[in-house]
Amino acid sequence: MVVLLLPPVSAYAVEPDEILPDPVLEARxxxxxxxxxxxxxxxQDIDSSNAGVARDLRLMVRERLIEGDNDKEVLDFIRARYGDFVLLNPPFQPKTAVLWLTPAAFAVVVLLAGAIILVRHRSKPCADVLSAEEEAEVREFVKAQQAGNRT
Structure with missing residues (x-):
């Protein structure tokens, strides 16, 4: 029963040797x-990643905090080395516009494609009309089937 109360192993990838002795700094x-x-x-955020690069970044964050940087300075320090891509929520800037606008553009393209398909589907004639001979043949077939089912 106690096992169910424990968090999943992959939820936190922070190794014991990475944890800072000061609980306030560790929380930051x-x-x-x-x-x-x-x-x-x-x-995936670096806190829950087991990748070696994530560990290096976690250690870098802790080193900067120990040196006295505030949270913004730590983020700016890492952002200067890795670019906006390293931020899970990158700022909207001309160079990150593609990151922000691509999902919306994709949705518009899908909606337009769907609308075009629907319009084309509705404008097609339903089916070829039967000739008078074919209609007579169908009527005879139905009558023969109905007569056969009664017996």
Whole structure:
């Protein structure tokens, strides 16, 4: 029963030797780590990534905090070395516009494609109309089937 109360092993990748003795600094390090993207895993923060680069970044965050940097200075320090991509929530700037606008542009393209397909589908004639001979043949077939089912 106690096992169910424990967090999953992969939830935190911070190694025991990385944890700072000061709980306030450690809490700040964890908060900053959750704002930074693992450049290997790409959609995972460095706090929960087991990648070597993530460990290096976690250690770098802790070193900067020990040196007295505030949270913004630590993020700026890492951002200066890795670029905006390392931030899980990059700022909207001309150079990051593609990151922000691509999902919206993709949605617009999909909606337009869907609309075009629907319009083309509706404008097509349903089916070829039967000739008078074919309609007579179908009527005879139906009558023969109905007569066969009654017996």
């Amino acid at each position: 390090a964890r908060d900053i780590s959750k704002k930074l993207r693992c450049v290997v895993c790409q959609n």
